[in-house]
Amino acid sequence: MLVVEAVHALTQRGVAATVNAVATEIGIDQSGASRLVKSATEAGYLTMHAPDRDGRQRRATLTASGRTMLDQAHDWQERVFDQLTEGWSEQRRRDFQQAMTELIDRSYALDP
Template identity: 50%
Template sequence: MTDRPGPGQTMFEFVRYWARRGTGDGELARRGRGVQVTEAVRVLADRPPVGVNEVAAELGLDQSGASRMIKDATAAGYLAPVRSAEDGRRRTITVTGAGEELLAAAHRWQEQVFAELTEDWTPRQRQDLRRSLRRLLDRARRAGS
């Protein structure tokens, strides 16, 4: 038996490490949750309607957890409820200009972190990792994982 974790264990250790960065009650954690829910709404915009249930499913949360995140992101100005064009009784959720700015800043930060973590890698190694991660993500989405 080897002491080295397999690739699956390493992948989930990586996911757990980054998932913990957005926990807690501080401003950084609140901003991280704002990015998460705003990104979810943006992704779901291609598959309307975007409501609490759809956001909850995208984030892997229960409805009340997603509702709190949406409420907080709306209060911060990142999201806005709008009356559904199909059903005036239903509200859908959209990303605001401030939400787009938040996501742009988050994406710049993500690219900066990646560049720093891989500063001694070749461009080919960076591209290979990006391509491999994209394949894993696409496969996980198709499998419904």
């Protein structure tokens, strides 16, 4: 799941989901990320392809199964968030989500 989420996050930000980018995204070395990408590919959650202009730089993309798993994980996360914030007003929930989103966005600016 970790590598699927990383590929999705990179893609959403317009960053090529290479093994090196996945490694940086999840904070592990390239060889560890390579093994995770390989396992996720073998499990059918990712596909690897090389862009036409540079065949050396392979990129990961989600398969339909990977997208389904990601959607299910996000649904679960939303249910847990609802449980954790039970009793909060809708405004407080929105404010918290907005603050967390801003922190995450700022964290990308700190990455080398």
